[in-house]
Amino acid sequence: METLIQRYDRLVDEGTLTRDPAQEAVLPEFERIRAELAEPVKKGWFRKAPDPVKGLYLWGGVGRGKSMIMDMFADTLDVPNRRVHFHAFMQEIHAGMHKARADGVEDALAPVAKSVSDNVRCLAFDEMQITDITDAMIVGRLFEALFAAGVAVVTTSNRVPDDLYKDGLNRQLFLPFIDLLKDRMVVHEMVSPTDYRQGKLAGSPTYFTPVNAEARAQIEAVWQNLTGGQAEPLTLVVNKRRVEIPAFHNGVARASFYDLCGNPLGPADYLALAEAARVLVLEKIPQLGRSNFNEAKRFVTLIDALYEAGVQLICSAAAAPEYLYIEGEGTFEFERTASRLREMQSAEWGK
Numbered sequence: 001m002e003t004l005i006q007r008y009d010r011l012v013d014e015g016t017l018t019r020d021p022a023q024e025a026v027l028p029e030f031e032r033i034r035a036e037l038a039e040p041v042k043k044g045w046f047r048k049a050p051d052p053v054k055g056l057y058l059w060g061g062v063g064r065g066k067s068m069i070m071d072m073f074a075d076t077l078d079v080p081n082r083r084v085h086f087h088a089f090m091q092e093i094h095a096g097m098h099k100a101r102a103d104g105v106e107d108a109l110a111p112v113a114k115s116v117s118d119n120v121r122c123l124a125f126d127e128m129q130i131t132d133i134t135d136a137m138i139v140g141r142l143f144e145a146l147f148a149a150g151v152a153v154v155t156t157s158n159r160v161p162d163d164l165y166k167d168g169l170n171r172q173l174f175l176p177f178i179d180l181l182k183d184r185m186v187v188h189e190m191v192s193p194t195d196y197r198q199g200k201l202a203g204s205p206t207y208f209t210p211v212n213a214e215a216r217a218q219i220e221a222v223w224q225n226l227t228g229g230q231a232e233p234l235t236l237v238v239n240k241r242r243v244e245i246p247a248f249h250n251g252v253a254r255a256s257f258y259d260l261c262g263n264p265l266g267p268a269d270y271l272a273l274a275e276a277a278r279v280l281v282l283e284k285i286p287q288l289g290r291s292n293f294n295e296a297k298r299f300v301t302l303i304d305a306l307y308e309a310g311v312q313l314i315c316s317a318a319a320a321p322e323y324l325y326i327e328g329e330g331t332f333e334f335e336r337t338a339s340r341l342r343e344m345q346s347a348e349w350g351k
Helices: 004-014 021-038 066-076 086-102 109-119 133-148 175-184 196-201 213-227 257-261 267-276 290-309 331-343
Strands: 055-060 081-085 122-126 152-157 185-190 232-238 241-249 252-256 279-285 312-317
Touching (some): 004 021, 004 066, 021 055, 021 066, 021 152, 055 066, 066 152, 086 109, 086 133, 086 232, 109 133, 175 185, 213 279, 213 312, 232 267, 241 257, 257 290, 290 331
Parallel strands (some): 081 122, 279 312
Antiparallel strands (some): 241 252
């Protein structure tokens, strides 16, 4: 099987990739993990966990190629592995613990962690973010169990480990987990001047109006360019509630206006979305006014959350920003939202 470095060089030679020193600098770490995992596991009369392989915590700005390198790494592994978005994985852990409790298991996490470690030698997480206190309280024990079972963990993140769950409730209880990460994983920052995600959007419009067949086709073209059409639903758990995102892939989310603003969501939900996604494709923003005042208020809150987090917004709407909300209570307040929508269309946005 070709190594990760060989695959990277081949794709560069074929013209599929552009050689990037920041990406090349981290390839030896991935190759180290791949090679160590490929070593045969010693078997004896008394079964014991494989010797632990030190994992990798790869962090850096959005669009630098972290997820792309992770995909390549997972493809070159010849041991049981799983490539999954961190939020989706944690949702599965919560569901498993709920079932274990229903079955009367006292320590609900133990059988869930064992099920994971029995099936994989390597877990490859994308976009590690800790925004929910429930996740924060169980993730330390979960990772301890995975490491003890010999599972190698590789993850990408936009944050340095010390900034995980920053300003979170009871954060002091979370700090040992950060120490565990730094002890059991190599922490590597990917520093590159090139934002490849922005490059895919360079020169392309990001606001399509009106909502018609042409706008739908343009949105679909952008989506295909960013994700290759690969996506799965994503569930965010916010204060023990589920927020469903219909499509998500490598930090790019896709939803309709009614998915996000037609349901009773609030600021915490939109902040969680802004943490998970670096690009949001939002479709079918309608004309706003008295008839849909509650939806309009949620839309304002959503845009505020995306704006403050620097999320790239690509959307289709019934009218230009200044003409989305032209009658009824709140028209004056909407002027700020319209201004932000305009700013978020600029070539410099999100850089």
